[in-house]
Amino acid sequence: MIVGVLGGGQLGRMLGLAAANLGVRVRFMDTSAEAPARHVGELIVDDFDRPRRLSEFVRGLSLVTYEFENVPAALVERLSRTLKVYPGPEALRQAQDRLNEKTLFSRLGIPTARFAPIDGPGDVPAALAHVGLPAVIKTRRLGYDGKGQALVRTTGQAAAAAAELGAGRIPLIAEQFVRFDREVSVIGVRSADGSTAFYPLTENVHAAGILRTSRAPLPGRGAAALQRLAERHARRVLAEVEYVGVLAIEFFERAGSLLANEMAPRVHNSGHWTIDGAACSQFENHLRGILGLPLGPTGALGAAGMVNLIGDWPPLARLAAIDGARVHLYDKQPRPGRKVGHVNVSAPSAAQRERVMRAVEREVRRAGRIS
Numbered sequence: 308m309i310v311g312v313l314g315g316g317q318l319g320r321m322l323g324l325a326a327a328n329l330g331v332r333v334r335f336m337d338t339s340a341e342a343p344a345r346h347v348g349e350l351i352v353d354d355f356d357r358p359r360r361l362s363e364f365v366r367g368l369s370l371v372t373y374e375f376e377n378v379p380a381a382l383v384e385r386l387s388r389t390l391k392v393y394p395g396p397e398a399l400r401q402a403q404d405r406l407n408e409k410t411l412f413s414r415l416g417i418p419t420a421r422f423a424p425i426d427g428p429g430d431v432p433a434a435l436a437h438v439g440l441p442a443v444i445k446t447r448r449l450g451y452d453g454k455g456q457a458l459v460r461t462t463g464q465a466a467a468a469a470a471e472l473g474a475g476r477i478p479l480i481a482e483q484f485v486r487f488d489r490e491v492s493v494i495g496v497r498s499a500d501g502s503t504a505f506y507p508l509t510e511n512v513h514a515a516g517i518l519r520t521s522r523a524p525l526p527g528r529g530a531a532a533l534q535r536l537a538e539r540h541a542r543r544v545l546a547e548v549e550y551v552g553v554l555a556i557e558f559f560e561r562a563g564s565l566l567a568n569e570m571a572p573r574v575h576n577s578g579h580w581t582i583d584g585a586a587c588s589q590f591e592n593h594l595r596g597i598l599g600l601p602l603g604p605t606g607a608l609g610a611a612g613m614v615n616l617i618g619d620w621p622p623l624a625r626l627a628a629i630d631g632a633r634v635h636l637y638d639k640q641p642r643p644g645r646k647v648g649h650v651n652v653s654a655p656s657a658a659q660r661e662r663v664m665r666a667v668e669r670e671v672r673r674a675g676r677i678s
């Protein structure tokens with residue numbers, strides 16, 4: 308059996324590693340011959356917009372999935388004429404555009420920050436009147452790791468940011484700036500037969516728009532009520548688009564309520580802890596879901612944590628020396644702001660998890676160069 312994966316980044320690489328354990332082969336398509344997934348499966352180097360090696364890519368595939376949501380809709384549409392593509396085109400269409408996803412959340416009764424489209428510079432005043440200040444202006448498509456967004460505090464800043472982001476040429480969205488207590492995410496999986504499973508909510512800390520650390524199960528009180536709420540929201544989304552595979556939804560938690568920020572129709576950075584901290588990882592469960600296998604157990608084995616390695620990584624020997632830390636490097640070239648690996652921590656107690664995470668963060672600081 309061969310699964311096709313559009314994209315060969317670190318998410319593809321980790322999908323490939325999980326596939327190997329199930330005896331499933333993986334074939335990636337990526338624009339780079341240096342794609343991090345190149346050593347865990349076959350790699351077809353091609354252009355997603357104008358593929359030239361598509362027949363080579365699809366040969367013998369059982370189905371196709373993807374590891375980034377910016378796959379051109381035309382390619383997915385073309386592939387889905389002859390092959391199952393999971394998650395399906397509708398889920399992708401909703402998740403590719405911040406306006407679509409927030410509109411979907413609202414339609415399903417899932418609270419969000421106030422939002423308004425900006426289709427041209429002339430829309431800025433009305434959008435601000437709706438969302439208020441401060442606001443966050445974002446490109447509707449193609450943004451990631453905080454790229455393509457600006458926090459604005461005045462109408463002047465908003466007009467400048469909208470112009471800078473390409474208002475009129477590129478569709479934008481304005482959002483109310485949320486003073487959240489913390490950020491949490493839910494990773495859910497739905498199988499083709501409609502069964503679902505959810506991992507414990509994860510607490511996520513971002514800096515400069517990039518995820519730095521995750522902790523699960525959710526520390527602090529009130530976790531059970533938030534878990535029920537998040538699962539109810541996620542179940543609605545999964546059912547609405549007849550979703551198949553892993554879906555991540557990011558929320559802002561504020562005064563015990565959850566505001567949905569965005570969703571990712573794929574395995575997600577905030578679920579990396581599941582590789583070492585759950586009996587069945589998000590990567591394996593994504594494969595189980597799309598292959599129609601029974602879903603695996605999603606409970607946390609202990610207190611789990613994850614520290615992203617961004618820009619560069621400390622010497623492997625120093626990380627490997629930390630008891631309770633599991634190192635995952637992506638075989639990428641160091642570059643500022645780039646996710647090059649992560650360290651998972653699973654510990655018998657939250658206190659022990661914090662000790663190990665601090666030890667990892669000390670190494671990250673000591674290595675410098677890392678941002």
Ligand SMILES: Nc1ncnc2c1ncn2[C@@H]1O[C@H](COP(=O)(O)OP(=O)(O)O)[C@@H](O)[C@H]1O
Pocket residue numbers: 420443450451452453454482483484485486490513516517557568569
């Ligand atoms: N409306 C908002 N209010 C407050 N913080 C925000 C808002 N939108 C984004 N952020 C911050 O920026 C981070 C990245 O934004 P996000 O919408 O998740 O885009 P992406 O992850 O695709 O770059 C969020 O995790 C959050 O920390």
Ligand SMILES: [Mg+2]
Pocket residue numbers: 557569
């Ligand atoms: Mg995000």
